[in-house]
Amino acid sequence: MTSALAVALAESPLHASVAAELEDLAARLRRITVRIHTSGGRYDGVGAGVLWPATSGRLVVTNEHVLPPRRGDAAFVESVDRSVIEARVVARDRDHDLALVSLPDLPDAWLAPATIGDARAIRVGEIVVALGHPFGVGGALSLGVVHAAPNGDDALLAADIRLAPGNSGGPLATLDGAVVGINCMIARGLGIAISSQVVARFVSEAMTEP
Amino acid sequence: MSASSSPGTRAPSGTNLRALSDDLAGAVERAGRSVVAIHARPRIPASGIYWRDGVVVAASHTIRKEQDIAVTLADGTRAQAQLVGRDGGTDIAVLRFDSAPTAKALTLADRAADDALRVGSLVLAVGRPGDGGVTASLGVISTVGERWRTWSGGEIDRFVRLDLAVYDGFSGGALVDAEGSVLGVNCSALARGTPLTIPNATVERVVDALLTRGHVARAYLGVAMQPVRLTRSLAERLKLSETAGGVLVVMVESDSPADRGGLLVGDVIISADGHDMAEPQDVAELLGAERVGGKLELRVVRGGELKNLSLTVGERGQAGDARRRGARS
Numbered sequence: 444m445t446s447a448l449a450v451a452l453a454e455s456p457l458h459a460s461v462a463a464e465l466e467d468l469a470a471r472l473r474r475i476t477v478r479i480h481t482s483g484g485r486y487d488g489v490g491a492g493v494l495w496p497a498t499s500g501r502l503v504v505t506n507e508h509v510l511p512p513r514r515g516d517a518a519f520v521e522s523v524d525r526s527v528i529e530a531r532v533v534a535r536d537r538d539h540d541l542a543l544v545s546l547p548d549l550p551d552a553w554l555a556p557a558t559i560g561d562a563r564a565i566r567v568g569e570i571v572v573a574l575g576h577p578f579g580v581g582g583a584l585s586l587g588v589v590h591a592a593p594n595g596d597d598a599l600l601a602a603d604i605r606l607a608p609g610n611s612g613g614p615l616a617t618l619d620g621a622v623v624g625i626n627c628m629i630a631r632g633l634g635i636a637i638s639s640q641v642v643a644r645f646v647s648e649a650m651t652e653p
Numbered sequence: 654m655s656a657s658s659s660p661g662t663r664a665p666s667g668t669n670l671r672a673l674s675d676d677l678a679g680a681v682e683r684a685g686r687s688v689v690a691i692h693a694r695p696r697i698p699a700s701g702i703y704w705r706d707g708v709v710v711a712a713s714h715t716i717r718k719e720q721d722i723a724v725t726l727a728d729g730t731r732a733q734a735q736l737v738g739r740d741g742g743t744d745i746a747v748l749r750f751d752s753a754p755t756a757k758a759l760t761l762a763d764r765a766a767d768d769a770l771r772v773g774s775l776v777l778a779v780g781r782p783g784d785g786g787v788t789a790s791l792g793v794i795s796t797v798g799e800r801w802r803t804w805s806g807g808e809i810d811r812f813v814r815l816d817l818a819v820y821d822g823f824s825g826g827a828l829v830d831a832e833g834s835v836l837g838v839n840c841s842a843l844a845r846g847t848p849l850t851i852p853n854a855t856v857e858r859v860v861d862a863l864l865t866r867g868h869v870a871r872a873y874l875g876v877a878m879q880p881v882r883l884t885r886s887l888a889e890r891l892k893l894s895e896t897a898g899g900v901l902v903v904m905v906e907s908d909s910p911a912d913r914g915g916l917l918v919g920d921v922i923i924s925a926d927g928h929d930m931a932e933p934q935d936v937a938e939l940l941g942a943e944r945v946g947g948k949l950e951l952r953v954v955r956g957g958e959l960k961n962l963s964l965t966v967g968e969r970g971q972a973g974d975a976r977r978r979g980a981r982s
Contacts, residue, residue, distance in 0.1 A: 457669045464670045568681030568777055568789040570674035588677060588777070588791040590820065603790040603818055618671045632818050 464618070465572075469584040471620045472574040475557040476613055478521040478581060479509055479544070491575040491613030492520065492544060493622060495646055496556035501549035504642055505612030506627050507535050507542045518544055522553050523582065534649035539598060539637055540627045541645045557614065560621025562600055562638035567592050571602050573626055573634060575613030585610075590633055598641040600624040604634040676831045677777060677791065683833030684779045685787035687762035688826060690725035691734075691748070693718045698725070700780040700826035702762050702838060707753040708864070710856055712824035713739040713746040714842040722748060725784050726758040738863035742807025742871065743851060744824075744840050747863040762827065764853050765834035770797050770813055777829050778815070778839050778848070782822025792817020794850075802937060803843050806871055806969070810855045813837060815848040823848065872940035873969035874916075874949070875909020876902050878933040881921055883954065891959055898931045899923040899954065914964030920953040940966065 479490045490509030495502045503520060510518055516532040528550070534543040565571075566589065573585045587604025602615060606629050615624040615636040624636025690698045691711050699715030701724065709724065716722070719736040726732055732750050739746035771794060778790045798812030815828070819841050828836040828850040837850035862869045878900040888897045899921040905911050922930050925939055926949060939949065944966045951962045 460668075461670045461673075464668060566678035566682065567685070567787055568678040568779075568791075570670065570677065588789055590790060591788045592786055601788075603820070618668075618674055631820065633820060 465584065465586070468572060468616075468618065468620055469574065469582070472572070472584070472614060472616055473523045473582045474555040475622070476523075476574045476582070477503055478576055479503075479505055479612065480519040480521065480527075489576055489579055489609055490611045491609070491626075493612070493614045493625060494553065494556050495543075495642075496559065497646065497650060500650065501546045501554070502646065503530065503544040503546060504625060504646060505542050505544060506625065507537055507540045508627075509612045510535075510542045510544070520544065520546060524552075526550070534645070534652070536645050539641055539645060541625070541637060541642060543646060543649045557622045558620055559639050559643060560617050560619070560623040562593055562623040562640055565589050565592060565600070565617070565623055570618055571604065571615055571623070572618070573602070573604055573606060573610055573613060573615050573636075575606070575610030575626060577607035577609040579609055587634065593638050598638055600636045600638045601630075602634040602636065606634040610634075673831070677775075677789075680777055680829050680831055680833035681779055681787060681789045683763070684777070684827050684829040684835060685781070686727045686760045687835070688727065688779050688781045688787060689759065690781040690783050690822070691715065691825065692723040692725070693736075697821045698781075698783045699824055700782065700822045700839075701748065702825070702827050702835065703754075703759050704747075704762060704856070704860060706761070707750050708737070708860065709734060709748045709750070710825070710838055710860060711746045711748060712838070712840050712842065713741055713744045715824050716746045716748075724748070724750070725781065726754050727760070727781075727787075728758045729784065729786075730758055732758075738867040740807060740859050740863060740869040742803055742805050742869060743809060743855060743859050744803075744807070744842055745838065745851065745856060745859045745863070747860055762835045763833070765830055765832075765836050767810075767852060767854050769830060769834070770794060770811060770836055770850075770852060772797050775831055776815065776817070776836065777831075778817055778819075778823055778826055779829055780820070780822030780826030780839075782820075788820060788822055790818045790820060790823075802934075806937070807843075807869075808855070808941065809843075809851055810858075811852045813850040813852055814844075815839075815850060817848060819846070819848050870942040870945050871969040872942060872944040873909070873967045874911045874936070874940070874964060875906035875967070876911045876916060876936075877904035878922070878936060879903055880932050883921070883923075887954070887957060890957075891954065893923065897923065900930050900933050900936060902953075910964055910967035914951075915962050916951070916953070916964065917955065920955050920960075922951055922953050924952040926950055 492503040492505035495504045530546045533545045590601040590603045614622040694717040701709040701711035704710040734748040737747040795816040796814035801812045837852045881901040
């Protein structure tokens with residue numbers, strides 16, 4: 444579907460403006476999305492992470508399955524400019540598949556924390572994008588629509604969007620660039636993300652713990 | 654933390670993608686007011702569309718019970734409905750509410766004109782696979798073809814194939830355009846899982862038939878056939894073209910219209926109503942519902958000689974449908 448949409452857009456007189464919108468959006472999301480290597484190896488355990496805004500500390504949120512406990516707490520985080528720094532897992536939430544990584548040595552040049560959106564305000568059919576490293580391809584953008592709205596305490600957001608291994612831990616965002624979820628799995632072809640309010644709760648709880 | 658822009662507000666000019674996004678979300682909201690969830694099978698419920706006053710259209714293959722079917726309305730409340738009739742050929746079923754829902758709970762589907770089906774147009778599949786609300790997937794119409802006949806004999810006005818992902822609740826749901834108007838009823842069971850849409854015109858025809866008669870009339874002869882080529886010497890002797898072919902009758906059902914008309918196993922039908930017959934499908938195409946009760950003039954080769962037969966076209970019984978599938982007509 445994505446390629447067919449690309450063709451439809453390419454033939455449209457609106458193409459230039461739409462393409463510019465998407466380019467701008469991809470560039471903004473690349474600045475808040477890191478690449479995570481768990482073992483130092485190039486493709487062994489590659490995932491994505493989001494530079495999460497926090498009053499104290501320099502943090503990246505990713506999936507627990509990107510940094511499972513059996514691999515230890517060390518992680519290697521790579522920014523859009525391909526520089527790598529060592530980081531440490533400071534909290535994990537297995538139930539919600541979330542992990543929090545602290546980067547004390549985060550260079551100021553990296554600092555572009557994400558804008559967080561409200562997943563509860565999202566509308567079914569609304570266009571959303573995902574940024575990640577599907578099959579190791581860095582900084583890839585995919586486009587889709589919200590499939591089902593999270594209702595009540597529902598922690599998961601379902602999107603009709605094409606994701607692949609390597610998207611895990613990366614952002615699902617609105618066209619405004621606001622992160623509404625952290626992509627965590629593919630279920631029956633649907634992209635599933637942990638909604639932003641669940642992530643925010645996890646981060647604030649992790650930061651208040653002694 | 655800052656919140657994203659509030660939903661429902663119009664994007665400023667110059668952000669065309671955002672305007673499209675708003676349109677798509679608005680289309681889902683609008684169409685969703687007419688899409689219901691039907692609890693008539695184990696596990697995952699299927700979708701349906703509020704088509705006429707008190708009447709819901711669904712995909713027949715998703716309906717496994719006939720009475721006291723629970724239906725989740727657009728406002729999340731539940732109502733009860735009964736199966737009025739179904740047509741396996743087009744995979745359409747019609748349900749009637751015990752009492753018509755209020756306009757607040759469910760609104761009639763707003764249907765687009767038939768010429769709105771265009772290859773390449775952006776469309777949404779809107780479904781309701783349960784009580785959790787409406788769902789959507791985005792894609793394009795990939796094919797708009799001619800009238801076609803399904804493997805189980807149903808006639809569908811246009812062949813409409815979709816390029817989009819099929820999720821739970823797809824069948825019986827609505828295909829909608831960017832304005833939220835319904836283009837047809839979605840179905841994944843008519844072509845090996847390929848997502849298709851049954852256009853509004855076909856749905857209307859089937860709904861009419863099911864509401865008035867409880868079933869869809871389908872012409873029926875009671876024969877099984879396969880294509881054959883005649884030998885050159887036989888074709889020459891009978892003054893047929895050299896490439897003449899026909900369809901060989903390999904089975905005649907007892908007491909069927911074909912049996913009563915004198916058709917025998919081994920006959921080769923070379924023409925029907927003056928049209929050359931080369932495939933069993935050619936015979937099937939002459940058997941529209943309007944032919945029931947009418948005459949079909951056949952020209953057959955029997956024992957090396959030409960013979961003319963006149964058959965009275967019958968109506969296919971409902972109970973025998975499952976046994977009479979395939980190349981039989």
